[in-house]
Amino acid sequence: MQLVALYTTPERRRRRNGTEQKAARMTSLQMSAKEEMVEKFLDAAARGDVVLVTAHLAQLPSVINQTGYSGWTALMLAARNGHYDVVEKLLSHGCDKCLVNSSSQTAYDIAKFWGHRHISNLLSRTDEGSQRVLPGSEVSPQENYFSREMLDRLSGKRTDKTWLESKHSDPDTVYLMFSKLNPMVSMPQEDDGGETKLCRFRYEAVKDLLQKPATVLIFLGVEKRKNPSSSSDAVQEPPAWFAIGSDEDAVELLKRCREKNCCFPKSPHRDLLKLNEEEAGVVAQARSVLSWHSRYSFCPTCGSSTSLEEAGYKRSCLNSECRSLQGVHNTCYPRVDPVVIMMVIHPDGNQCLLGRKKMFPPGMFSCLAGFVEPGESLEEAVRREVEEESGVKVGPVHYVSCQPWPMPSSLMMGCLAVAMSTDISVDESEIEEARWFPRQQVIDSMFKGSRPTFSVPPRQTIAHQLIRHWIGINSNL
Ligand SMILES: NC(=O)C1=CN([C@@H]2O[C@H](COP(=O)(O)OP(=O)(O)OC[C@H]3O[C@@H](n4cnc5c(N)ncnc54)[C@H](O)[C@@H]3O)[C@@H](O)[C@H]2O)C=CC1
Ligand SMILES: [Mg+2]
Ligand SMILES: [Mg+2]
Ligand SMILES: [Mg+2]
Ligand SMILES: [Zn+2]
Structure with a gap:
């Protein structure tokens, strides 16, 4: 060395x-x-x-x-x-x-x-035994893209109709506009550092939309105070934020905005990764709730119509006989799909398992991932998905960090896992290729060092962060 x-x-x-x-x-x-x-x-x-x-x-x-x-x-x-x-x-x-x-x-x-x-x-923070290849918890928690919460959700206010109504017409209230689940954004200008920004509206510009029955209105929260001790904050409530899901023609909606270069992104997987961290967190919340409304228009229990309640966080069945009105039913609340995503480490501690799907850009490899099934623990989901997709058997599994992924509503739970076998046999229906990559090759790709042989997903993905995490805690001495 x-x-x-x-x-x-x-x-x-x-x-x-x-x-x-x-x-x-x-x-x-x-x-x-x-x-x-x-x-x-x-x-x-x-x-x-x-x-x-x-x-x-x-x-x-x-x-x-x-x-x-x-x-x-x-x-x-x-x-x-x-x-x-x-x-x-x-x-x-x-x-x-x-x-x-x-x-x-x-x-x-x-x-x-x-x-x-x-x-x-x-x-x-390395422990003993198998932890030689699987070091433990981070010193400081890792923050992933889509994870930052700039708003205080104030879930208790979702049932306070008087308070919500006062916020609707408050001149400080911020409205975000969504069409087909995509937020209206202003595309980057040369002088603003290449960042896509959310278009923010005031009440006057959207009040007609709020009256329309097809409009879905979600209360997102109030801005978190940056300096809670300041005396002016004590009397003035911070601005509330709402998301509007509109079925109006997108071209007509765009005419409402005075900013330049506005659009509804066509490719959320690409364009929503260009927001700043704070706005990305708001979009993760709003997009997932709006997509739930778009997919659950009718009661999943009896098929009747539903009404929107609790500031957009509940849909109640309008059929008074419906079972979903007795007790608490998860069909009434927004859904989140748990997904495990894992960095599988070779028993020698110096290689990792990455795979590529057919739909990936040429040359890109990423961590294996899969939906958690009902009645399954995170650890078991990791072991099952890795074996299904690559044929590799996994032993110890450690949770690292998670990422809300609003396409449409996954929660990606990032883990490190130690392989107990090394032969690879891919499930060709899902994975085109899976390989063990030596640490040096991963470093070369990650940091664009000498002759990268493959590429990794962008920094906004938890896959990228898991790979970095492994490089940071695992030495090749
Ligand atoms: N943020 C990141 O770094 C990454 C995010 N992902 C996300 O993770 C998710 C899961 O990864 P996959 O490898 O596709 O999962 P997977 O390995 O479980 O296979 C997906 C298949 O499982 C079935 N499935 C089971 N439950 C499902 C559910 N609740 N919703 C949809 N399909 C379900 C479908 O047939 C689907 O085609 C994907 O939606 C993808 O967007 C995947 C890799 C990286
Ligand atoms: Mg998978
Ligand atoms: Mg799978
Ligand atoms: Mg699966
Ligand atoms: Zn019902």
Whole structure:
């Protein structure tokens, strides 16, 4: 294994490789203020100066994953030099522990190589036995795309008709417009960083739609307060958000919006992944509830018509004789489909099992996944789906994190699993090919290193995050 030796000052650090030699020719005057700050931050981490590291993070939080001229992050430098308190501080600020240096080493690899076991343990929380290939829980919980909750759902208000009505006409209330389950968005302009944004409407622009019987109105929640102690917040309620599902012609709906470049995305699987994290969370909630309404127009128990209640979170049967009106019936509430998605690790700990469906773009491989069946535990669903799709037998299963997937309403539960057998025999009806990929090959594909032999799904998918997670906690020493 090749490991670059460690330097303790920015000057010495820059002397090491090609990039660094180039940097060494630079005088500090030529460095931008930002670059200089990054170098000082990295230097503090390498020296174990936790006070200075904390000060830099407070001043410029984005510095946390920067690599500077050495190609090493602060976490790697602190891990190299055995500075436990700096590693702890960086992790508590949510640093990315999956990043690799030019030798494909994570901070975990580096800590392990230099014998800082207390740090490698902190980075992986490895247990004994089979956990050699299956490290345990994350230091900080992982947040996946579609998972962020910017709204407080206030489910207790769903039955408060007076409060809801007052919010309908409140000038601060935000309405989102959906047509055929897709939100109206303004497509990226050159000057806004390429982000798709939700079109937000006020009451005056949509009040006629609210009167139409075919319109579905969902109360999504109120904005979470960013600074709850501020005195003006105490008297003023934060804005409420609603989603409107309309059956009006999409072209007519678009005319209501004053923003430029508005549309209803044609390909949700692609276009809904371009929102910012907060808006993605709102879309996950709204789209799944609206899709439930579109698929469950009639009572699943007796086939009668239903009425929409509880601000869009319930459909009650209009047939007074119906069984669904006695007791609590899950047919009356929005559905969620549990799905397991798993990163299967080879018994040698250094390869993972990825598969591709026929519909995937050429060259793309992903984690295996499948719906949980009734009366089945997560662990059993993982074992069954992996064996069905690849013929590989799985032993221990660890839950990592989950992701709501609003196409239309899945909850993807991400797991790591250890294989007990290695022969592959794919279920050709679902999977075109499944293979064991060595860690180095996965790193090359993930970080676009040398000669990637395959591609992985985009960062917004939990599949991508599970693969990164494995790279971050599993060393190939
Ligand atoms: N976010 C991510 O990273 C990923 C998300 N996914 C999602 O996971 C879901 C499940 O993965 P698959 O491999 O397709 O599952 P799967 O391996 O269970 O096979 C799907 C088949 O199972 C049947 N099925 C059983 N229960 C079903 C239900 N409740 N809804 C629909 N079909 C059901 C259908 O015949 C369907 O064709 C997919 O909807 C896909 O969108 C899949 C991979 C990655
Ligand atoms: Mg599957
Ligand atoms: Mg399957
Ligand atoms: Mg299945
Ligand atoms: Zn009924």
